[in-house]
Ligand code: ADP
């Protein structure tokens with residue numbers, strides 16, 4: 577089953593912090609998902625905070641439907657977007673703060689409540705993109721920190737070579753991996769946030785559900801981006817400045833992808849338009865989440881402080897583009913694996929040793945007959 581639907585966009589306005597000591601520059605139309613900033617007005621799917629919906633409803637309104645979709649076999653993504661110190665990590669729950677709140681811990685509870693009712697297997701992975709390299713936050717050999725390489729399959733699917741995927745059986749076990757990965761994640765102190773995320777983090781929950789009729793394999797990606805920043809405001813120099821440049825350039829690439837996917841240019845060209853996913857690792861990893869095979873909710877986090885008005889306006893603009901992005905989510909059914917089917921495919925597939933010895937043959941075969949037969953054998 578295929579489902580074409582736009583990326584849903586929620587805006588989350590965090591409270592003014594006592595340290596900010598300034599005035600609010602953003603208002604919300606009562607009972608409407610609409611925000612006003614200066615002379616600009618933007619409408620979204622949902623607005624939380626500052627007179628909009630209470631923050632406590634963010635899970636129920638934005639995330640719970642995606643967890644439900646995950647268990648129906650659809651890939652899903654929650655993406656927290658916004659400037660530094662706008663509340664992304666607080667909202668996602670990747671800071672593992674004292675209150676233990678946020679989206680990811682609640683997802684875990686939800687997932688394990690649902691798991692009780694179906695035959696399923698849960699696996700997780702946790703990555704960060706730091707200085708334009710992908711690192712495995714669950715790797716056993718932490719000191720080596722060897723970057724992970726991206727591979728693309730013939731069908732265009734992005735895979736990550738050697739990434740740790742651990743099977744988890746309880747919420748507590750999953751939680752301990754989140755805490756372990758979060759503590760490994762690169763953070764640093766800047767003038768704008770004492771625990772500023774210096775990397776983009778992607779926590780993925782893969783679910784395999786087996787019923788009498790079929791096996792569904794779907795993934796939920798929970799993305800906590802590092803925030804855009806201006807060096808003169810963060811006071812960054814040395815390592816922090818270099819990190820900031822990488823963060824900004826990957827966010828710029830993400831912004832461009834969002835703008836092209838959601839802008840008018842694409843409509844004018846009837847959808848035929850080059851999308852620059854390859855410009856950064858972040859956009860490559862999010863290729864399916866934006867314009868691809870995923871149900872996606874973007875949570876645009878903003879600060880209400882007048883001192884952040886420029887960044888808030890920029891976030892609201894990109895969030896507005898994102899509402900026009902159309903995704904095509906497809907139920908992720910696992911190909912049947914019966915001993916008979918596997919044996920027949922094996923017989924028809926050139927073996928590894930053949931492939932090693934006859935590199936030319938590997939290039940030109942299998943023949944079209946082979947593909948026709950495999951197709952015929954694939955229900
Ligand atoms: P980001 O990840 O966007 O850089 P953080 O999540 O680290 O920002 O949040 C920055 C600060 O704002 C933190 O001190 C956090 O506790 C506070 N904060 C963010 N969102 C909220 C909220 N909804 N309610 C209360 N405090 C918040």
Ligand code: MG
Pocket residue numbers: 664665666771772773800801802803
């Ligand atoms: Mg953060």
